[in-house]
Every structure is written in structure tokens, then in C-alpha cells.
Amino acid sequence: MSATPLSVSDAVEVDAIDRQAGRLIALGGWTIVVIVGGMLLWLLYAPLAGAAYGSGMVRVDTQRKTVQHRDGGIVKTILVREGQHVTAGATLVELEDVRLDASADALEGQLAAEQLKASRLAAERLLASSWAPPADIVARGRKEPRLAAAIAQEVALFKARRARLDGQIALTRKQMDDVKVQLAAREREFASASQALALMDEEIAANQRLLEQNYVNKVRVVTLQRSAAEYRMRIDDNRAETAKAAQTLSDLELRLASVGDGTVQEASNDLRDTQARIVEIEERLRAARDATDHKLIVAPVSGRVIDLKVTTPGSALGPRDPVLDIVPDDAPLIVETRLPVDAVQHLRTGQQADVRLTAVKLRAARTFIGEVVYVSADALEDRRTGAPYYLAHVKLDRAALDEAGVELRPGMAAEVFVRTRERTAFDYLSEPFTAAMHRAFRE
Known part of the structure; x- marks a missing residue:
């Protein structure tokens, strides 16, 4: 079979197709070259982080704050929860210790009793006629029977001591009044005797002149002279008794002054001893309260509670055991x-x-x-x-x-x-x- 010859138009069409295919192949080749080249350039030079x-x-x-307790104890109350925001100084956990509570209560009772006594002694030192216990102690006494008994005892003691002082003062003043009456009587007796003696001296002088003229006998003059001597003796006795009464009055005045001075001195001495005991008790109470205050675990900083390790009241907490952590607000x-x-x-x-x-x-x-x-x-x-x-x-x-x-x-x-x-x-x-x-x- 022989090939059919192409016509001129067919040959032209085939040639055009060949040229179009060549251009497409060339374009594809260049495209591949560009892509491959771009990829190579990207691989070689494009920076990748x-x-x-x-x-x-x-x-x-910063480190979060771990809250611990120095001595440990039995957990009484848990006042915070996980994630709760707390302020600095807020109570987080409360522990309990019966011995510390009893010791602090006993010392507070002793302190109140000594303060009550000091108040009473201060009033006695001023020689006050009346005294009322401090209002705060009276208020506590309504709740504490022992303190109420101490208040009643101090009030009774003040009244008794004041009554004794008033009795001593009244007795001394009565004695002084009696001596003053005696002095007044002695003064009247002295005046009367002095006046009688003056008249007696005048009568003796007149009779002495008559005796010289033999108008009266000597016995009359001697009798008058003896009477005058008796008046002088009575006047001397009166002066001695008056001096003695004056000395007695002076002694009573000193005694009256010493009654108050003695009370003031005794109250001052007792008050000084009482104040010394108050200072001692306050120091002991401060230590007891410090130990009691340590039962309260407080937040050292403001922040949020995390990692709460204590969750059950009544559980034991050892010394230095971590209780919880706090993330500070400003951290x-x-x-x-x-x-x-x-x-x-x-x-x-x-x-x-x-x-x-x-x-x-x-x-x-x-x-x-x-x-x-x-x-x-x-x-x-x-x-x-x-x-x-x-x-x-x-x-x-x-x-x-x-x-x-x-x-x-x-x-x-x-x-x-x-x-x-x-x-x-x-x-x-x-x-x-x-x-x-x-x-x-x-x-």
C-alpha cells in the first residue's frame, strides 16, 4: 500500500501544529527551569527562623510565699479555701492549745485583780472618802465570778480601812475637843485666881498699914498672907495643868496628822509592791499572749491562696510544716x-x-x-x-x-x-x- 500524498494545505497545518508543540514544550521547559531554579534559590538563600x-x-x-507555723498544733478552724484572695494580716488557719488558753486566762485574772487593788490603793493614798472600781473591770466581773468576788472584797476592804481611818480621826478630834474644853476651864480658873490674888494683895497691903498703926493684930495679916500664898500655889498648879493640856493638844494634833500620813505611807508602799507585781504579770501575760497569738496563722502578704495542704479541722500540724502558699498580688x-x-x-x-x-x-x-x-x-x-x-x-x-x-x-x-x-x-x-x-x- 502506497502512502497518500499530503496536500499543500495539510502540510501547512502539520507544520503549524509542530511549531505550536515546540513552543509549548519550550514554555514547559522554561517553567520547570524557573520552578526548579526558584526552589534552589529558596533552599539556598531564603532565611527560615x-x-x-x-x-x-x-x-x-519571684518565689511564692510558703506559710508555715513555728510550733504546730491541732487545727481548729480553716478560714480560707483554694484560690481565695486574702489580704496581708488576715487569719488563714486557727490552731488550738488548751494549756496556753488556760495560762493566759489565769494571768489575765491575776492582772485584773492586781489592777483593781492598785486602783483601791491609789484612792487610799489620796485619802479619798469614796472609791469605785474601774468600769472595765466591773464589766468583766459580770462575766467572771472570781473577778466579781475580788471586786466585792476590794470594795469591802476599802470601806473597812476608810471606816478605821475615820474612827481614828474622829476619836483624835474628840480628844482634842476635850483638851480644848479643859484649857478653856484652866484659863477661866487662872483668870479668877489671878483676880482673887490681886484683891488679896491689896487687902494685905491695907492691913499691913493698919498693923503698923496697931489697929489690927498680926494674926489677921498672917492669915491673909497664907491665903495669898494658897492662891499663888493654885495659880502655879493651873499654869502647870494648862501647859500639860497644851502639850496634850499638840500631841493630839500630831497624832491626827500622823493618822493620815500613816495611811498614805502604807498605801504608797503597798501600791509600789502592787505595781511591781503588775509589771511582772504583764510580762508573763505578754509571753502567753504571744504564744496564743501564734495559734493564729495569718497571711504575710496580700495575694491568692494556692496549694492548701490543711483541709480537715482536728488534724495535726507539725512544727514548720507548710500550710499553704500565697501568690503575692504584686508579683x-x-x-x-x-x-x-x-x-x-x-x-x-x-x-x-x-x-x-x-x-x-x-x-x-x-x-x-x-x-x-x-x-x-x-x-x-x-x-x-x-x-x-x-x-x-x-x-x-x-x-x-x-x-x-x-x-x-x-x-x-x-x-x-x-x-x-x-x-x-x-x-x-x-x-x-x-x-x-x-x-x-x-x-
């Missing part, structure tokens, strides 16, 4: 992460890190940019697995967190990508081969 990956957790930048939060040891050559403070908070549910996946603020100086070892790692702290941008409405809480899980040096894709692909060849040549 490296990253060291580690899982982490949000923690307090900055960071993301603590463990990074592989082979990334240490690329780690340094100030590097950027991408952090994704896995515990936060956002509408869209959100990565927050942070800054590496700490890298451990040496590799650490996981106590459970024994795997080595480097510890790093990443600080997040507070403004970005606020914009996203995210509130950091200690314990939140996170994924951390610490950006390392930039390398090309070719470097990533060739690194295993170059490393293998390097080891092979060394072997």
Missing part, C-alpha cells in the same frame, strides 16, 4: 519552660519567644510574643526521668494579654517556641548529612 520548643507553665517570677508572672540541651548554644536573654497558652480558649488560635529573661547557667536534670534540660523564663507582653482579655494565673499550661538563629532550608536538609560525614571522617 529556627525555634527551640519546650512545654511550660505560668509561675510567679509578676512568667512562663517557665524546659528547653532541650542541644539548643543551649542558641539561647540567650533578650531573645524573642512565641508563647501559646493552651489553657486559654480563644476564638482563634493566638500566639503571644514574649522575651526570654532568664536561662539557667547549667543543665538541670529531671528528678523523675533523669533527662537533662535548660530552664528558661519568658516574660509576656502585658498589653497584648490585656487586649486579648487574658488573665494570667499561676499553673496555666503553655507551649514555648524560643526563636534561634535564622538558617536556610538547605542548611536544615544538609545538616544530617554533614553531621554524619563529620562523624564518619572522625571514625
Whole structure:
């Protein structure tokens, strides 16, 4: 069979098809060249950011405050719960100790009794005619029978001592009044005797002149002189009795003054001793109250309660046993992460890190940019697995967190990508081969 010859039009059409096919082949070839070349250029020159990956957790930048108790004891009341916010000085847990409570109560009773006595002695020192116990002690006495009995005893003692003092004063004044009456009588007797003696002297003088003229006998004159001598003796006796009564009055005045002075001195001495006992009891009570106050476990700082270890009233708490931890309000939060040891050559403070908070549910996946603020100086070892790692702290941008409405809480899980040096894709692909060849040549 012979081939059918092509017409001129068919030949032209075939030639056009051949040229079109050639152009398509050329275009495809150039396209492949461009793609392959672009890929080669991308592999060789396009920088890719490296990253060291580690899982982490949000923690307090500074150490959280662990609350302990010095002596321990039996848990009486738990006043906080996990996650609760507390202020500095707030009571967290109350312990109980019957011996301390009894000792403090006994000392408080002794102190109140001594203060009551001191108040009574202070009134006696001022020679007060009346005394009322302090109002605060009276108020306590309504609830404490022993203190009420002490109040009644002190009131009765004050009244008895005041009555004794008043009796002594009244008796002395009565004696003074009697002596004054005697003095007044002596003065009247002295005046009467003096007047009689003066008249007697005048009569003696007149009779003496008559005797010289022999108008009277001598017996008359001698009789008058004897009577005058008796008056003088009575006047001298009166003067002696008056002096004696005056001395008695002076002694009574001194006794009256000494009655008050003695009471003041006795009250002052007793008050000094009582005040010394008050100081001693206050020191003992201060120590007892200090021990009692230690039964109250209070918050050292304001913050949030975490890791509450005491949950049951009546449980025993040993000395220095941790009770709970408090995350301070002003403590900055960071993301603590463990990074592989082979990334240490690329780690340094100030590097950027991408952090994704896995515990936060956002509408869209959100990565927050942070800054590496700490890298451990040496590799650490996981106590459970024994795997080595480097510890790093990443600080997040507070403004970005606020914009996203995210509130950091200690314990939140996170994924951390610490950006390392930039390398090309070719470097990533060739690194295993170059490393293998390097080891092979060394072997």
C-alpha cells in the first residue's frame, strides 16, 4: 500500500501544529527551569527562623510565699479555701492549745485583780472618802465570778480601812475637843485666881498699914498672907495643868496628822509592791499572749491562696510544716519552660519567644510574643526521668494579654517556641548529612 500524498494545505497545518508543540514544550521547559531554579534559590538563600520548643507553665517570677507555723498544733478552724484572695494580716488557719488558753486566762485574772487593788490603793493614798472600781473591770466581773468576788472584797476592804481611818480621826478630834474644853476651864480658873490674888494683895497691903498703926493684930495679916500664898500655889498648879493640856493638844494634833500620813505611807508602799507585781504579770501575760497569738496563722502578704495542704479541722500540724502558699498580688508572672540541651548554644536573654497558652480558649488560635529573661547557667536534670534540660523564663507582653482579655494565673499550661538563629532550608536538609560525614571522617 502506497502512502497518500499530503496536500499543500495539510502540510501547512502539520507544520503549524509542530511549531505550536515546540513552543509549548519550550514554555514547559522554561517553567520547570524557573520552578526548579526558584526552589534552589529558596533552599539556598531564603532565611527560615529556627525555634527551640519546650512545654511550660505560668509561675510567679519571684518565689511564692510558703506559710508555715513555728510550733504546730491541732487545727481548729480553716478560714480560707483554694484560690481565695486574702489580704496581708488576715487569719488563714486557727490552731488550738488548751494549756496556753488556760495560762493566759489565769494571768489575765491575776492582772485584773492586781489592777483593781492598785486602783483601791491609789484612792487610799489620796485619802479619798469614796472609791469605785474601774468600769472595765466591773464589766468583766459580770462575766467572771472570781473577778466579781475580788471586786466585792476590794470594795469591802476599802470601806473597812476608810471606816478605821475615820474612827481614828474622829476619836483624835474628840480628844482634842476635850483638851480644848479643859484649857478653856484652866484659863477661866487662872483668870479668877489671878483676880482673887490681886484683891488679896491689896487687902494685905491695907492691913499691913493698919498693923503698923496697931489697929489690927498680926494674926489677921498672917492669915491673909497664907491665903495669898494658897492662891499663888493654885495659880502655879493651873499654869502647870494648862501647859500639860497644851502639850496634850499638840500631841493630839500630831497624832491626827500622823493618822493620815500613816495611811498614805502604807498605801504608797503597798501600791509600789502592787505595781511591781503588775509589771511582772504583764510580762508573763505578754509571753502567753504571744504564744496564743501564734495559734493564729495569718497571711504575710496580700495575694491568692494556692496549694492548701490543711483541709480537715482536728488534724495535726507539725512544727514548720507548710500550710499553704500565697501568690503575692504584686508579683509578676512568667512562663517557665524546659528547653532541650542541644539548643543551649542558641539561647540567650533578650531573645524573642512565641508563647501559646493552651489553657486559654480563644476564638482563634493566638500566639503571644514574649522575651526570654532568664536561662539557667547549667543543665538541670529531671528528678523523675533523669533527662537533662535548660530552664528558661519568658516574660509576656502585658498589653497584648490585656487586649486579648487574658488573665494570667499561676499553673496555666503553655507551649514555648524560643526563636534561634535564622538558617536556610538547605542548611536544615544538609545538616544530617554533614553531621554524619563529620562523624564518619572522625571514625
